[in-house]
Amino acid sequence: MGIHGRSNGHTEGAMPRFKTILVTGGAGYIGSHCVVDLLQNGHEVVAIDNFANAVGDDDGSPALRKVEEITGKKVTFYRADLLDKPQINDIFDKHSVECVVHFAALKAVGESMAQPLLYYQNNVLGMLNLLEVMRSHGCFQLVFSSSCTVYGEPERLPITEEHPTGKITNVYGRTKYFIEEMLKDLSVADERWNIISLRYFNPVGAHPSGLIGEDPTKEFTNLMPFMAQVALGKKPVLTVFGNDYNTPDGTGVRDYIHVMDLASGHVAALNLLSANHVGLKVYNLGTGKGVSVKQLVDVFERVTGTRIPLQYEARRLGDITAMWADASLARTELGWTTTRSVEEMCTDFWRWQTMNPDGYVKKNKTSVIVNGKS
Numbered sequence: 001m002g003i004h005g006r007s008n009g010h011t012e013g014a015m016p017r018f019k020t021i022l023v024t025g026g027a028g029y030i031g032s033h034c035v036v037d038l039l040q041n042g043h044e045v046v047a048i049d050n051f052a053n054a055v056g057d058d059d060g061s062p063a064l065r066k067v068e069e070i071t072g073k074k075v076t077f078y079r080a081d082l083l084d085k086p087q088i089n090d091i092f093d094k095h096s097v098e099c100v101v102h103f104a105a106l107k108a109v110g111e112s113m114a115q116p117l118l119y120y121q122n123n124v125l126g127m128l129n130l131l132e133v134m135r136s137h138g139c140f141q142l143v144f145s146s147s148c149t150v151y152g153e154p155e156r157l158p159i160t161e162e163h164p165t166g167k168i169t170n171v172y173g174r175t176k177y178f179i180e181e182m183l184k185d186l187s188v189a190d191e192r193w194n195i196i197s198l199r200y201f202n203p204v205g206a207h208p209s210g211l212i213g214e215d216p217t218k219e220f221t222n223l224m225p226f227m228a229q230v231a232l233g234k235k236p237v238l239t240v241f242g243n244d245y246n247t248p249d250g251t252g253v254r255d256y257i258h259v260m261d262l263a264s265g266h267v268a269a270l271n272l273l274s275a276n277h278v279g280l281k282v283y284n285l286g287t288g289k290g291v292s293v294k295q296l297v298d299v300f301e302r303v304t305g306t307r308i309p310l311q312y313e314a315r316r317l318g319d320i321t322a323m324w325a326d327a328s329l330a331r332t333e334l335g336w337t338t339t340r341s342v343e344e345m346c347t348d349f350w351r352w353q354t355m356n357p358d359g360y361v362k363k364n365k366t367s368v369i370v371n372g373k374s
């Protein structure tokens, strides 16, 4: 096991049934953490990313170089865009990809409302291109990165996979929903497909080494990265959107999940796919525990020894009151559970932030001009 690794009941050391995995969006936040776990479980990884929301430089991905440092293993990387089908085709020609873990997507809710066509094109068309290239290369094994956002406002809590989907209030969420519907149709039409869609709750935290973490290149609005910026003094105050919700302390409740627990959910999904034909299966990945904004701030302040000034404002448009998972299906069918506490989510995120206050360091080749010669 690599530095600070933690087994979660999966097959470390054993030979995985899938050898080469293509990871789309591999340089991103969840993608890079998942690549660590895949490598530590014996898979070979070909990662692609277009750097739409991940740091890239002349040598590729700084995040994936850190992943290589953590694991002592090599990642094959291509800067590639799923909208460029011939390029994706070339990558499949070069590597015998047995399974795809598909993270690459745009994910900013506000941006998705302002630019719906961009989101439908990138997320839905990107998925279509990928599925077509996979099929033409005889690759039918897929793990799809979905979201609890497909449930919309919960009718009951905790949310099981049977909860109705589709009543979504934003375009980003609808792209995830439409793709799930597409995957359903595909698995019915052609039984060669073997697909698991993982509905993530709220991923937070970072790898405990502090070497990789969340470093969005776009403006971000998620709670934990924003809170960490306030703790670092880069932003003056954390705005709490609403303290009049029907929750114990009036602030919104979510199911925060450590990104390394999320990563191990993907390894568990691959283990199931490689041993069984499932058609299409959907699993919630969450801890099953609801944590309010105020509670998360309290834990963060306590474990990091920082102070987060708060400013209460009106509810954010499109936000729901409370959401947490029933993750028992993933426990029984994938043999997967979360093992990391809210304290670890905060400590690990803070370690990444303090070790890398400006995020990843880019390695760009600059030519130095001396006496007119470069």
Ligand SMILES: CC(=O)N[C@H]1[C@@H](OP(=O)(O)OP(=O)(O)OC[C@H]2O[C@@H](n3ccc(=O)[nH]c3=O)[C@H](O)[C@@H]2O)O[C@H](CO)[C@@H](O)[C@@H]1O
Binding pocket: 107, 109, 110, 147, 148, 149, 172, 173, 202, 203, 221, 222, 223, 224, 226, 238, 239, 240, 241, 242, 251, 252, 253, 254, 293, 316, 317, 318, 319
């Ligand atoms: C409406 C929205 O954006 N939903 C997206 C958001 O979920 P979600 O809104 O749950 O995640 P956030 O991290 O943005 O917010 C979590 C909680 O913190 C509160 N909060 C957040 C930021 C802040 O500065 N102050 C504050 O009080 C929110 O009101 C919410 O109660 O991120 C998820 C993961 O990327 C996406 O799948 C969701 O589609």
